[in-house]
Amino acid sequence: MASEIWKADFNRREFLRGGAALGLGGTALWLAAACGGGTAGAGSTPTPINYPKAVIDGDLEYFNWSEYLDPDTIKGFEKQYGVKVHQTNFDNMQGMMAKINAGVPYDVTFPTMDFVDQLVKANVLLPIDHTQLVNWGEVPSYFNDPWYDPKALYSVPYALWTTGICWRTDKVQGLTGSWSDFWTLAPNYNGKIFLLDDFQETLGMSLLRNKKDINSGSRSDLDSAVAEILKIKSNLRGFSTDDITNLVSGSAWVHHAWSGDVYQVINQVNNPEVFKYEVASEGVPTGNDTFVIPKNAQHPGTALKFIDWMLAPEHATANVNYFGYPQVTTTGIAAYQKLVAQYPFLSLTLDQAIHGLREIVPTGAKLQLWDSEWTKVKAG
Amino acid sequence: MTANRLWRLLLAPGALWLLVLFVAPFGVVIAVSLGTTDILGRPVFGWYPENYQQVFDPLFVPVIVRSAAFAVATTVLCLVIGYPVAYMIARYGGRFRNLLIVLIILPWFADYLVRIYAWVVILGDEGVVNGLLQALGFHGSPPVIFLNTPFAVVGGLVYDYLPFMILPIYAALERMNPSLIEAGKDLYGTPLQTFLHVTWPATIQGVVAGAVLVGLPAVGDFATAQILGGPNTYMVGNLIQEQFTGGGYWPFGAALSIVLMVLLSFLMIFYLRSASRPTEAMS
Numbered sequence: 001m002a003s004e005i006w007k008a009d010f011n012r013r014e015f016l017r018g019g020a021a022l023g024l025g026g027t028a029l030w031l032a033a034a035c036g037g038g039t040a041g042a043g044s045t046p047t048p049i050n051y052p053k054a055v056i057d058g059d060l061e062y063f064n065w066s067e068y069l070d071p072d073t074i075k076g077f078e079k080q081y082g083v084k085v086h087q088t089n090f091d092n093m094q095g096m097m098a099k100i101n102a103g104v105p106y107d108v109t110f111p112t113m114d115f116v117d118q119l120v121k122a123n124v125l126l127p128i129d130h131t132q133l134v135n136w137g138e139v140p141s142y143f144n145d146p147w148y149d150p151k152a153l154y155s156v157p158y159a160l161w162t163t164g165i166c167w168r169t170d171k172v173q174g175l176t177g178s179w180s181d182f183w184t185l186a187p188n189y190n191g192k193i194f195l196l197d198d199f200q201e202t203l204g205m206s207l208l209r210n211k212k213d214i215n216s217g218s219r220s221d222l223d224s225a226v227a228e229i230l231k232i233k234s235n236l237r238g239f240s241t242d243d244i245t246n247l248v249s250g251s252a253w254v255h256h257a258w259s260g261d262v263y264q265v266i267n268q269v270n271n272p273e274v275f276k277y278e279v280a281s282e283g284v285p286t287g288n289d290t291f292v293i294p295k296n297a298q299h300p301g302t303a304l305k306f307i308d309w310m311l312a313p314e315h316a317t318a319n320v321n322y323f324g325y326p327q328v329t330t331t332g333i334a335a336y337q338k339l340v341a342q343y344p345f346l347s348l349t350l351d352q353a354i355h356g357l358r359e360i361v362p363t364g365a366k367l368q369l370w371d372s373e374w375t376k377v378k379a380g
Numbered sequence: 381m382t383a384n385r386l387w388r389l390l391l392a393p394g395a396l397w398l399l400v401l402f403v404a405p406f407g408v409v410i411a412v413s414l415g416t417t418d419i420l421g422r423p424v425f426g427w428y429p430e431n432y433q434q435v436f437d438p439l440f441v442p443v444i445v446r447s448a449a450f451a452v453a454t455t456v457l458c459l460v461i462g463y464p465v466a467y468m469i470a471r472y473g474g475r476f477r478n479l480l481i482v483l484i485i486l487p488w489f490a491d492y493l494v495r496i497y498a499w500v501v502i503l504g505d506e507g508v509v510n511g512l513l514q515a516l517g518f519h520g521s522p523p524v525i526f527l528n529t530p531f532a533v534v535g536g537l538v539y540d541y542l543p544f545m546i547l548p549i550y551a552a553l554e555r556m557n558p559s560l561i562e563a564g565k566d567l568y569g570t571p572l573q574t575f576l577h578v579t580w581p582a583t584i585q586g587v588v589a590g591a592v593l594v595g596l597p598a599v600g601d602f603a604t605a606q607i608l609g610g611p612n613t614y615m616v617g618n619l620i621q622e623q624f625t626g627g628g629y630w631p632f633g634a635a636l637s638i639v640l641m642v643l644l645s646f647l648m649i650f651y652l653r654s655a656s657r658p659t660e661a662m663s
Binding site: 092093095097101121122191200233236237238245250251361362363364368371375378379 | 417419420421422434439440442443500501504505506507522525527528609610611612614618619622623624625626627628629632
């Protein structure tokens with residue numbers, strides 16, 4: 001077992017997620033934006049809708065998580081249209097938001113669904129005309145009008161995930177498909193359990209277990225959710241979003257985890273058969289990434305062509321096989337089901353995604369409340 | 381007169397650097413600390429001094445006490461490890477002195493984060509050290525839990541900042557005239573007495589400089605606690621960082637930063653005053 005860690009392929013995304021910490025460069029940019037322009041405010045008047053056309057208009061400025069899209073599919077796009085794709089990566093959603101709000105001219109970027117809502121409110125995205133996308137028919141009908149972007153005016157869906165519990169069947173027994181598993185396992189597996197270092201996920205999880213709204217704005221709901229987490233805190237190994245590293249290295253036997261990361265773990269270890277994943281009966285947080293075109297894009301035509309390229313069945317299949325997440329197209333979801341056929345617990349249907357629970361980024365006074373409650377968890 | 385003007389001219393780039401990269405950003409931090417945020421969490425300037433009230437919430441007392449305790453432990457350990465190392469190099473390094481100093485600095489050419497992550501691999505439950513312990517017949521899986529404990533964080537901090545202790549002590553030892561030690565011995569001082577009455581007072585400047593260089597950044601460090609720490613190692617640096625990059629409340633993070641800077645400035649002033657005193661006495 002000891003040699004296993006050497007086989008672990010520390011991929012850049014998870015690595016950076018831990019180091020997202022150091023992403024203070026984005027902070028400065030955001031500040032600059034806040035001091036300088038301030039024109040991209042939420043309340044500015046809507047300009048007449050000006051849809052870009054899907055015509056190649058230059059090289060593509062691409063801004064994504066690293067290793068979150070098949071490089072061969074990108075090469076294919078470059079070859080087909082005779083353009084270059086210049087890739088830049090972000091470490092977390094706050095860093096992405098900072099650059100887009102500051103007006104950096106990326107042509108295509110990949111916010112999670114709750115941040116699309118924020119970008120739309122900030123009026124920094126270009127609208128997308130579905131008739132410009134030959135492969136729009138691949139997008140399941142629900143995503144023609146998703147909750148985070150009415151009429152899918154500004155975004156095209158990308159990858160799906162759920163949040164659940166990943167555990168080692170060779171070390172841990174007694175999981176029951178409930179968030180309460182963390183509480184029942186904690187005394188017996190002292191120092192082997194991690195919760196996600198993400199206030200929406202972890203406070204949300206505890207709220208769900210208490211049968212409360214995952215996005216509750218009530219102080220008493222949050223107080224009791226925090227009190228519950230503090231009950232097991234001394235048994236926890238830690239709060240971490242490096243679920244892949246912690247599981248691969250053997251530090252974690254039980255981990256509050258994202259479904260796609262579980263697939264990555266299974267791919268990286270030499271004992272994949274011992275890893276299992278469950279979602280909880282009290283509620284399954286579900287999310288998806290998206291493609292969007294920022295307003296400052298210099299080559300929105302190429303961006304549309306690129307999105308269309310990724311929706312095409314053969315490219316969606318290649319991409320799913322590369323990164324292990326279901327891409328939200330009819331073909332992409334089918335390719336994912338095939339990919340995880342031997343791991344039925346990772347199966348993720350479109351229906352689950354549509355009926356899953358949504359985490360909404362808290363703002364304003366609610367943000368302050370959630371932030372101070374989360375500080376109680378971390379500092380207490 | 382021209383020489384005088386030349387000197388002033390030579391000061392300009394440094395002053396500009398300080399102005400653009402320190403004073404101006406610092407002003408922005410102060411402005412943010414007194415502001416609020418819009419619906420997207422972006423800072424909006426204004427007059428909300430209550431942000432500072434939040435800093436003194438009793439909730440944060442344990443965080444601040446913990447940060448201070450970790451920093452003190454780190455400084456003491458760095459001194460205990462660093463002084464003998466500096467002493468050996470300065471006194472017995474001979475012609476290898478410079479090489480040895482370079483070797484101490486060498487790991488710092490690799491990125492800070494990479495070096496912390498290396499400790500995860502070394503100290504992990506199924507990592508190198510536990511593998512070795514298991515091979516030696518120690519039981520348990522793992523034999524010892526190193527990671528995610530306060531020990532891992534303090535160990536990581538010591539590893540991060542040790543050169544900042546070694547270098548000033550080494551410089552002080554090198555400046556010291558070795559014949560002082562011989563003189564101490566000639567006066568029938570035992571090695572311990574000689575050290576306490578001759579070497580230590582002669583190098584105290586280097587020790588204080590090292591303590592400041594290690595202690596101050598250790599108080600505000602966050603990456604070490606984030607990567608090597610566990611549920612009970614949350615430091616004030618983590619609290620501040622989470623306000624900015626973890627979806628927190630920027631004005632609160634800025635207010636915390638300012639308060640921390642003011643507190644650390646007191647320590648810095650204390651150091652500068654104590655540093656200037658012996659120089660005066662000697663001159």
